[in-house]
Amino acid sequence: MRSTMIGLLRPLLVVCASLLLLLLLLPGAHSRIPRYTNGFHYQDIGNGNGNGEIYFNGVxxxxxxxxxxxxxxxxxxxxxxxxxxxxxxxxxxxxxxxxxxxxxxxxxxxxxxxxxxxxxxxxxxxxxxxxxxxxxxxxxxxxxxxxxxxxxxxxxxxxxxxxxxxxxxxxxxxxxxxxxxxxxxRGVVFPYYSQTGRYHFNFYEAQQVCQDQDATLATFEQLFTAWEDGLDWCNAGWLADGTVQYPITVPRDGCGGVDLDPGLRSYGQRHRLLHRYDAFCFSASVKGTVYFLKHLTKLNFTEAVQACARDGSQIAKVGQLFSAWRLMGLDRCDAGWLADGSVRYPITKARANCGPPEPGVRSFGFPPLFLKFGVYCYR
Missing domain, CATH: 2.60.40.10 (Immunoglobulins)
Structure with a gap:
């Protein structure tokens, strides 16, 4: 008896299901069905663009x-x-x-x-x-x-x-x-190398030497901007992303070759502990002032540090000198000691007896500390 009843009801259930499906497919039928709403409404995937995307239709x-x-x-x-x-x-x-x-x-x-x-x-x-x-x-x-x-x-x-x-x-x-x-x-990128010669820094040492000079390792974008502004340097240096690159504006032998176009030469990612290169540092403007200390006589390095201290200042760092040159227009044709033991001077208007015909920070490298020069102080 029970099996007979199920047999009679099955066709009826199929008909009811078909009618319900037909009602759902009729235009506007979905609006008759109560649904939860949180203020956002999305159309059904079947009403999308055929790629499974859901159209937004609300706030x-x-x-x-x-x-x-x-x-x-x-x-x-x-x-x-x-x-x-x-x-x-x-x-x-x-x-x-x-x-x-x-x-x-x-x-x-x-x-x-x-x-x-x-x-x-x-x-x-x-x-x-x-x-x-x-x-x-x-x-x-x-x-x-x-x-x-x-x-x-x-x-x-x-x-x-x-x-x-x-x-x-x-x-x-x-x-x-x-x-x-x-x-x-806004700032300036400058190459930095060790007192003992080029290619002595691993990545973490490069980070530290830039920090010591009131700077950070330059990013690719900062080095690219510096290259667009004319930076040309044939020694490879670390960048902040762990790559090693160098900027060339005048192609030449030993710097990628004369057949390569100007641009950034890249060694790609290098091992941050094992590989050693120079560093490209980035320094931004400083709140204080960098100035050449007027002194009756030239000074060795120890005397230079003491002279800045007596003047209420401290001996300037390389990054501070570069920032003062690039962002504040510091121009002085006198070589002076800096805090890292290097001797440099900034030129914004190139002229005779003041180095090359382009503006820049001139460097004497790292002379013996007993030699006599002027000094750049920072206050």
Missing amino acids: RLLVESPQPSVSATRGSSVTLPCHYHYEPEPTAPRRTRVKWSWLPANTVGAPASAENVVTETEVMVAMGNRHLSYGSFRGRVRLRRSAPGDMSLVINELQLNDTGRYRCEVIDGVEDESVTVDLEL
């Missing part, structure tokens, strides 16, 4: 920046623009959370490896009137909030290591949109 969160890159000077304040809005504008305010994160310049575009783990660092998170900043940015960052939707990041007291790519991420429920802004410092 949309947009995050934008009018400037993909910003440049500033060291020690100044800078604003990284970021704004968000909705299309269409919602009728009631929505609760959003904002997170700014940072990818340092030496990791932007660098391949991830065991030696180089490319990760973003949190700078600030904010929700409503509450905010929290992290690490070296603590106490130096805030949101501008000059208008509704303005989440621009203001960074005070810019440091050499602040360069890189910043991400502005706005989170609203299930919506999460972001935009990036690159921050660059």
Whole structure:
């Protein structure tokens, strides 16, 4: 009896299922079925473009920046623009959370490896009137909030290591949109080699010697800009991403050959501990002043250090001299000691008896410390 009833009902069930399917496929039928909504609506995949994409059909969160890159000077304040809005504008305010994160310049575009783990660092998170900043940015960052939707990041007291790519991420429920802004410092790239000759630094030693000269290892972009400005140097040096390169504006033998076009010659990624090269350092403007100390007599290195101290200053570093030359126009045709034991002088207007016919920082290398020169001080 039971099997007979099931046999009679089966055709009826099939007919009912077919009718229900037909109703669902009719235009507007889906609107008759109650559904959960959170203010966002997406059309069914079957109503897409045939490639499995889902069309958006509701309030949309947009995050934008009018400037993909910003440049500033060291020690100044800078604003990284970021704004968000909705299309269409919602009728009631929505609760959003904002997170700014940072990818340092030496990791932007660098391949991830065991030696180089490319990760973003949190700078600030904010929700409503509450905010929290992290690490070296603590106490130096805030949101501008000059208008509704303005989440621009203001960074005070810019440091050499602040360069890189910043991400502005706005989170609203299930919506999460972001935009990036690159921050660059205006400065100067200079090659640096050891007192004992060229090619003596591994990667970490190159980082340290640049830091010792009030600089950082240059990024590829900084070296490329320096090459565009005329930097020509035939010795290979470390960059911040762990590559080894050198800039050539005049092709010649021994520097890649005369058949190669001008450009950056690259050795690619090298072993950061085993391989040894020079360094390309980057220095930005300094708050203080670099000056040539007027003294009745020339000085050996020890006397030069003492003379700056008596003048209320300290002997200048190489990065400080390069910054003063490039960014402040320091021009002096007098050779002077620097803190690393080198002797140099800055020329912005080339002239007779002051070295080559191009502007630049002239170098006497690392003479014996008992020889007598002038001195450049920093206050």
